[in-house]
Amino acid sequence: MYLGLDLGTSGVKAMLIDGEQRIIGSASGALDVSRPHSGWSEQDPAHWIRATEEAVGALAQKFPTEMSAVKGIGLSGHMHGATLIDKDDRVLRPCILWNDTRSFKEAAELDADPRFRAITGNIVFPGFTAPKLVWVKNNEPEIFAKVAKVLLPKDYLRLWLTGEHISEMSDSAGTSWLDTGARKWSAELLAATDLTESQMPSLVEGTEPGGTLRGELSSKWGMGAGVVVAGGAGDNAASACGMGTVAEGHAFVSLGTSGVLFAANGSYLPKPESAVHAFCHALPNTWHQMGVILSATDALNWHAHVTGKSAAELTGELGDALKAPTGVTFLPYLSGERTPHNDAQIRGAFIGLGHESSRAVLTQAVMEGVTFAIRDNLEALKSAGTSISRVTAIGGGSRSRYWLASIATALGVPVDIPADGDFGAAFGAARLGLIAATGADPVAVCSAPETEATIDPVAALSGAYEDAYARYRAAYPAIRSLMH
Structure with a gap:
């Protein structure tokens, strides 16, 4: 048996699989996000432990025999978070999360240093870890002085699980401190932020062992001794492992809180100026590129909150057949x-509203806005040398066939829906736990699921979608000056 743990923004999911990769069961523990100021997003790492105990405890109670046979645990988690601990492994402040944009000025200053793009292969985004540490140094110097280790969120869970300070390549590539091509920490970039390699965790590949479960937890959950904890992966790379998106030419689109267009690469292909992320994959000697939008289902959830209707009710009002864009444009920059903009200060907008703009029209515009943001990602990936001929859809938003038809039409490629099953980050983490514990071939384990259905582009609407995308593209430069 193998256990996958996925630390998400809204909860921790635990998934138990057997040696044939059949899902035995899953459970979760809920989390909240604290937003004490505009642009801030934080969580207390103690809540991650509480949510993990809830999730794993539920599995241990329901499947005691199967849990006693667990040999490997894999970890996945939201990326870029700055979890700061002192010499006694005590948390110094709430973790600054991936969607926190307070350090946009520090990010711009680091990005102006050409060494960062040259060594990491990426723009220094405000959400990345390094600028957050510079912000802490500038604004909370007493905290910065006590930092003994900087851990990514899932690796703080690893510390609790194993007592080890260890990370892996895919998650660490999102810090702005990793030499992404060489797959090692850059002492030069760490020094540029007044840190040293001794303040970083050691590095393993995602498929390699990254610690052993502490005896206290083994006993508590009814497991045997020597349970291997895999290196694991950042959430998007873990999802790719779950979806089998590990070989050149494979791609997926994720409609979660954020949106991701992810393509696996057999080689390192950085192009920072495109704002595409070029990161290490969780498998050795593989990399990936991805475009990221910060508000995907988050945009629809915001609309649901404002209208007092559920997201399902709102999308249900649109029906099943894809409609032509109405002329109302939504920018999902909440x-x-x-x-492709690397802009922490831009905010969302509706453009083209009229008396006739009903709730359904606004819902359609919100979904199209997210769709066109993903199209922006496709164009950025193309400019970075990656072509995509089809994508597989994952994430909560992928339950909407309407949305998938919109994405297929805007991207001009078929969208595959995987057969029933949960192939997300928790499943990918469990696969990494299996590989680390058994030494199995990573590519053989990380196979793609069967396709249940394919959503093809609606050819009759391709022209209307191109026109609407052109309006969408023109809107950002038009409103940018109002936000800065």
């Missing part, structure tokens, strides 16, 4: 934007 938390700023990454790809």
